[in-house]
Amino acid sequence: MALRTTTTRLLNARLAAASRPSMLVVRAQSTLNTGKVVEDPQIGDYPNLPYNSSQARGPFGWWDPQDKRNFGENVHEEDEIMGVWAPDLHTYSPYKALAQIGVFFASMAAFAGFIYKVNPERPVIQRTYPFGGLTEELGAREADIRPRGARTE
Template identity: 45%
Template sequence: MQRSLLRPLATSMRACYATHAPSAAAAATPAATASPSERYDPEEDPQLADMGYPKLYTTSRQLRSPRGWWDNQERINFGEPAKNDDIQSMWAPDVHSIKPSSALLQLATMFGVLGLFAGTVYFLRPAPPAMPRTYPTDPSERAIHARPDSANEIED
């Protein structure tokens, strides 16, 4: 029983922003750093090619595998070059894999089913068991000493 109580504590101690660099004996993680073959073309971008800056990935980190990274939240390894604008980070706008036409069709289907359900409930609702209450005179007219509506009508 004591071992099972300590298990959640051990799983909560994971790599975060305040951890040290991983040791050389750490488990193999997906290689996401740029290799020498992934350098900028000198004709395409001479400034970055002269500095030897690695060519950065072009896909969002949301599409990466969720496990096996040094920083699991950002899905990035220690020492991996990061973009300066963080447009590919986990906090960037979501990557949509559904076409707009499919999304509109799904929304229209959902609203149609909802309207069909509301119409069915409206038409199948039983009638009230009593008649609506009627008054011989309007109580608010008597309370404020107002003239009845029939006295305000114009006759031809």
């Protein structure tokens, strides 16, 4: 009975917290790096740390260089979002990304056009076959779907 009461109390607390507009956090990207502290009533006595992603930290001077963390440092409550292994922080606009993709495709098209224009003529004479490309000699019949024989063009 005590477990059911506790679960109901937690559910009611979550619903009440979600209904307050100050608790709603809208994330425009996969991870926000705002430094804002969001008050969470369910965090208890754990330190309420600001939203600073570990990806924004420098690469040197850490006790644990892989996670960019010092010994004894508190882990963020949402470490799966704010840690080094979370989805990457993007600091550029979508227009800049589209421009970079456009520049890539334009440079590939320019390179292909350059190769097409600079490609030299073949230094050999095309091979020719007598009797219509040796169709009879290679076993061609009138009812064949695919023509047998060498290319004549």
